[in-house]
Amino acid sequence: MDRVKKVFSGLRNLSVAEGEERRAAENKRDSDISSPDSEESDGTGSGKASGEMQAAGFATAAVASASKSKSESNSKASPSSSGIGETGGAKRPTQPTAQATGTRKHSKAHVSTNDKAVASKQQQSSATTTPCSRRLLREFQDVVRNGEIECSLIDDNLHEWEVQLTRIDPDSQLHKDMKSTGIPAITLNILFPQKYPFSPPFMRVVKPCIIGGYVMEGGAICMELLTAEGWSAAYTAESIVRQFAASLVAGKARLCQQSKSRLAYTQANAEQSFKHVVKVHQARGWFTPPKEKG
Incomplete structure (x- = not known):
């Protein structure tokens, strides 16, 4: 019980201290507004602070935008996001090569067939030259x-x-x-x-x-x-x-x-x-x- 009382007492003292600090800040603000010199100087200082905060905000927004773009590009390149498995994604670049190889094989077979046809014609023509x-x-x-x-x-x-x-x-x-x-x-x-x-x-x-x-x-x-x-x-x-x-x-x-x-x-x-x-x-x-x- 004593410990609980101490805790509540500490919280009460903290609340009182915060209230006093808040009233002191309000009084100071009122005095600054009533003074022209302080208003000019405060205007300059607050303007600088506002500019710095605005610049910091722009920088943060730019970093966030870049991070978002990078995240989106990674998600598009990701095999899971495109619905293609790792094996399918790895094989896709090799398809043109396989197709090209198949084309070359077909061309070779076509040339071989043509060679046989030419050889057959040559044999037929030579059959009447002996x-x-x-x-x-x-x-x-x-x-x-x-x-x-x-x-x-x-x-x-x-x-x-x-x-x-x-x-x-x-x-x-x-x-x-x-x-x-x-x-x-x-x-x-x-x-x-x-x-x-x-x-x-x-x-x-x-x-x-x-x-x-x-x-x-x-x-x-x-x-x-x-x-x-x-x-x-x-x-x-x-x-x-x-x-x-x-x-x-x-x-x-x-x-x-x-x-x-x-x-x-x-x-x-x-x-x-x-x-x-x-x-x-x-x-x-x-x-x-x-x-x-x-």
Whole structure:
């Protein structure tokens, strides 16, 4: 209780002292206002103080404005304020680089595609500039121009021809068989090697199935001029087709009956059969009509 009383007593004394100081200040102010000299001097002093306070206020306002601007710029640059995470903000500057890299890769792929197209065109153009291709092109044009043998290129390849042999001796039994069965032509396939005309082509029957006439299993053709020993660079594709037509008649060829089983007419079977025929004739010699009749 004594302590409480002391506290209240101290507060009361402090309040009394403040009241006395306030009254003393008011009296002094009243005396200053009544005096002209003091009014002038006080006006000057108060003006200076007011100017200093105004300048201080402007400085404070400028600092506050600068601080506010800096705070706003930091908040705009902050990833959280823009709604972009730290990872997204870090990746954003690298996007143009990635896009530019992708563009460069696309350009390289485009250039690579163009290079392949140019190379393909160069290969196609060079395909007709080799001695073999020039020879084949000339022979093909001659066959088409003559019109006696129907000929076409397989997949526009000069090295592979399909020939339709339509002209067979009308007095031959083969011609009668073809007429009775409605078969208009004998289809041949001719493959020319890269060394043509210094190496012989490979010719085989595709259809129909034929027995006799020096047509072997698988569609192979037994002719010495189709071998390396019997071939001459003076021969042409048209000449060997005509020789084959003659050998069909000389060998008394007939259409194969369905009841007889024979190897299918394929490239592989024809090549295998032709190798066997060549091996046999190399041991026994060649006696086919094309060799005897020249």
